[in-house]
Amino acid sequence: MQRLKIHPQGPTFSRIIAGAWRWRLSTETVERLIQTSLKEGITTFDHADIYGDHSNEEIFGETLRKQPALRDKMELVSKCGIKFPSDKRPKTWVKHYDTSKEHIIWSAENSLKMLHTDRLDLLLIHRPDPLLNPHEVAEAFSQLKQQGKVLHFGVSNFTRSQFYMLQKFLPIPLVTNQIEISLACIEPLLNGDLDLLTEQQASAMAWSPLAGGKLMAGERELFGKATKYNASYSQLSLAWLLTHPNNIFPVIGTTKAERITEAAKSLDIKLDRQDWFEMLQWATGKEVA
Numbered sequence: 288m289q290r291l292k293i294h295p296q297g298p299t300f301s302r303i304i305a306g307a308w309r310w311r312l313s314t315e316t317v318e319r320l321i322q323t324s325l326k327e328g329i330t331t332f333d334h335a336d337i338y339g340d341h342s343n344e345e346i347f348g349e350t351l352r353k354q355p356a357l358r359d360k361m362e363l364v365s366k367c368g369i370k371f372p373s374d375k376r377p378k379t380w381v382k383h384y385d386t387s388k389e390h391i392i393w394s395a396e397n398s399l400k401m402l403h404t405d406r407l408d409l410l411l412i413h414r415p416d417p418l419l420n421p422h423e424v425a426e427a428f429s430q431l432k433q434q435g436k437v438l439h440f441g442v443s444n445f446t447r448s449q450f451y452m453l454q455k456f457l458p459i460p461l462v463t464n465q466i467e468i469s470l471a472c473i474e475p476l477l478n479g480d481l482d483l484l485t486e487q488q489a490s491a492m493a494w495s496p497l498a499g500g501k502l503m504a505g506e507r508e509l510f511g512k513a514t515k516y517n518a519s520y521s522q523l524s525l526a527w528l529l530t531h532p533n534n535i536f537p538v539i540g541t542t543k544a545e546r547i548t549e550a551a552k553s554l555d556i557k558l559d560r561q562d563w564f565e566m567l568q569w570a571t572g573k574e575v576a
């Protein structure tokens with residue numbers, strides 16, 4: 288498995304990242320998914336405070352509680368800033384965003400507790416918050432970094448102007464923007480989102496790289512390529528993302544160990560430029576101008 292720095296001053300991650308959004312599973316199953324990921328060299332795990340109605344970090348953390356030595360074999364990403372009504376959050380009555388200094392620090396510290404770790408490798412602001420005060424975010428990030436609780440920071444689903452604005456107020460670089468990118472969501476390749484990150488020497492993290500499984504409906508149409516590359520359609524879809532010069536890090540979401548193994552092999556596929564464009568054409572329904 289290839290390992291790359293996501294930013295010159297950022298963490299080194301496995302090129303394929305395992306996302307825990309759908310891992311609201313038994314602790315035994317999650318332990319198996321963690322072990323399979325690590326065996327395949329997928330050492331980076333993507334969390335958020337809210338995943339699984341605030342349960343998934345705790346389920347994942349059970350494995351680290353039982354086997355603390357695993358922590359040094361992995362990198363942990365989490366997110367904060369979304370709040371929604373839940374039995375676990377009785378004081379919240381409406382879905383909203385909270386990027387106040389107090390909440391960022393509370394959420395990061397809670398993630399550490401749930402995950403049974405002393406540090407996050409990367410903390411992301413989950414969604415752009417219209418009430419985001421960049422001074423408060425800067426203070427929260429500085430405090431967490433200075434205390435060694437969070438090593439690096441980034442954002443998710445930010446527009447280019449939101450990214451620039453926040454970066455302007457921070458003494459440290461935002462090392463990524465985690466955004467939706469796939470053959471079913473190609474806008475970031477065309478609207479400047481990836482250009483901005485490349486200019487900032489940051490790689491994107493691509494969420495839902497298989498469009499949450501919806502892409503698999505196109506399997507038959509690209510069967511010719513599957514034969515040519517001796518690869519599955521999901522592997523080709525990931526290879527298509529991996530080909531981009533931004534060094535995109537796909538965040539896969541499967542709950543099946545065998546599909547983690549399958550995804551890890553997508554790095555072996557070297558897509559021909561014409562095949563890449565043919566897949567783009569398939570995705571957009573038209574040839575390039």
Ligand SMILES: NC(=O)c1ccc[n+]([C@@H]2O[C@H](COP(=O)([O-])OP(=O)(O)OC[C@H]3O[C@@H](n4cnc5c(N)ncnc54)[C@H](OP(=O)(O)O)[C@@H]3O)[C@@H](O)[C@H]2O)c1
Binds near residue numbers: 306333465493494
């Ligand atoms: N920052 C954000 O706002 C944001 C938003 C969404 C997601 N994320 C992150 O991105 C991660 C991935 O999102 P995602 O789950 O939508 O990603 P995905 O990899 O595009 O989709 C995974 C889904 O596709 C299904 N699937 C069907 N056929 C598959 C195949 N051949 N290979 C693999 N999966 C197949 C999986 O089912 P099985 O489980 O049955 O394999 C699973 O339900 C999340 O876990 C989370 O960490 C971030």
